[in-house]
Amino acid sequence: MQETKNKDTSEIKDTFVLGGKSFKSRLIVGTGKYRDFAETRAAVEESGAEIVTVAVRRVNITDRGKENLLDYLDPKRYQILPNTAGCFTAEEAIRTCRLAREVGVGDLVKLEVIGDKQTLFPDVAATIEAARVLVKEGFKVMPYITDDPVTCLRLQEIGCVAVMPLAAPIGSGLGIRNPFNLAIIIEQAKVPVIVDAGVGTASDAAVAMELGCDGVLMNTAIAGAKDPIAMARAMKLAVEAGRLAYRAGRIERRLYATASSPLTGLIG
Amino acid sequence: MADAIPTTITLNGDPYAVDGDLRLVALLERLKMRQGRVAVEINREIIPRASYPAIMIKPGDNVEIINFVGGG
Numbered sequence: 537m538q539e540t541k542n543k544d545t546s547e548i549k550d551t552f553v554l555g556g557k558s559f560k561s562r563l564i565v566g567t568g569k570y571r572d573f574a575e576t577r578a579a580v581e582e583s584g585a586e587i588v589t590v591a592v593r594r595v596n597i598t599d600r601g602k603e604n605l606l607d608y609l610d611p612k613r614y615q616i617l618p619n620t621a622g623c624f625t626a627e628e629a630i631r632t633c634r635l636a637r638e639v640g641v642g643d644l645v646k647l648e649v650i651g652d653k654q655t656l657f658p659d660v661a662a663t664i665e666a667a668r669v670l671v672k673e674g675f676k677v678m679p680y681i682t683d684d685p686v687t688c689l690r691l692q693e694i695g696c697v698a699v700m701p702l703a704a705p706i707g708s709g710l711g712i713r714n715p716f717n718l719a720i721i722i723e724q725a726k727v728p729v730i731v732d733a734g735v736g737t738a739s740d741a742a743v744a745m746e747l748g749c750d751g752v753l754m755n756t757a758i759a760g761a762k763d764p765i766a767m768a769r770a771m772k773l774a775v776e777a778g779r780l781a782y783r784a785g786r787i788e789r790r791l792y793a794t795a796s797s798p799l800t801g802l803i804g
Numbered sequence: 805m806a807d808a809i810p811t812t813i814t815l816n817g818d819p820y821a822v823d824g825d826l827r828l829v830a831l832l833e834r835l836k837m838r839q840g841r842v843a844v845e846i847n848r849e850i851i852p853r854a855s856y857p858a859i860m861i862k863p864g865d866n867v868e869i870i871n872f873v874g875g876g
Contacts, residue, residue, distance in 0.1 A: 566876030567875060567876075569874065573874075576874060590872035590874065591872065591873050591874065591875025591876075592870050593871065594870055595835075595842055595870060597818070597820070597869075604838070605872050605874060606840070606841055606872060616872065634850050635850060635870050636843070636870075636872075637843075638844075638851075639870075639871070641872075753876075755875075755876030
């Protein structure tokens with residue numbers, strides 16, 4: 537990773553680039569499962585996120601006066617990242633991305649093609665198929681994918697602007713289940729690696745960042761917390777702390793103690 | 805126009821009667837859909853925003869209007 541060569545640990549210079557755009561916050565947050573749009577906005581603000589994911593759904597025709605999510609999250613202030621949640625085929629996901637782009641918030645998309653309702657694990661073959669088509673159509677594709685290094689390499693070769701391996705099943709809160717796979721993915725990746733799904737609490741986010749991930753994407757961990765606004769802040773701090781620790785370079789693990797105080801000049 | 809038979813289309817999966825003005829822009833206006841908030845598909849074909857003014861609704865059209873909602 538090129539970041540490790542950069543000795544400057546100041547936060548200001550530590551940006552990452554997604555699809556040609558530079559971002560300071562490494563926390564990407566979802567907008568689902570909140571009580572209302574006001575709470576969504578408050579949590580997003582507190583998280584410091586610059587990128588927010590949204591889902592693409594039919595407009596409610598019967599309730600026309602209904603407010604729109606974008607009235608609360610200004611696309612001029614936030615990078616809106618439409619997802620393809622709920623899509624089970626490449627065709628559905630491609631259609632969803634095309635529609636999302638036509639709303640006019642850019643061509644960055646979170647591609648997810650689900651293979652199984654219970655685990656919500658991705659359909660790897662269908663995700664690769666959809667990514668190929670979308671990249672050709674000029675989309676900047678960020679695929680949610682299993683934590684498999686080879687699949688992540690393939691997606692990178694296709695031209696995805698990031699790879700987003702899961703830490704654990706969506707909404708499970710189980711944390712980083714396979715740090716070693718993530719470490720391999722991070723080492724091999726030439727595009728940003730964003731851990732997407734499975735984070736339960738702040739320490740999970742910090743662990744992901746300490747591994748060297750470029751960012752973390754989460755929704756349920758914040759929206760489902762007893763106090764979502766407080767958890768949004770906790771996640772912001774955890775991602776920053778984890779990132780800083782990664783760049784600072786942690787000490788080696790040792791089996792035995794090494795004294796912190798001088799062993800010389802002891803009072804005789 | 806007042807005596808005209810409403811044009812029936814399928815809108816977001818349900819039957820919908822369009823009275824009078826069959827321009828797409830008129831339909832969007834009637835539904836209070838704002839620019840920059842929605843995208844439109846007619847018979848599985850995405851309609852670029854620039855071509856909205858030229859599009860007329862036809863009987864039996866399958867119209868989908870989508871927007872963004874909360875999601876991860």
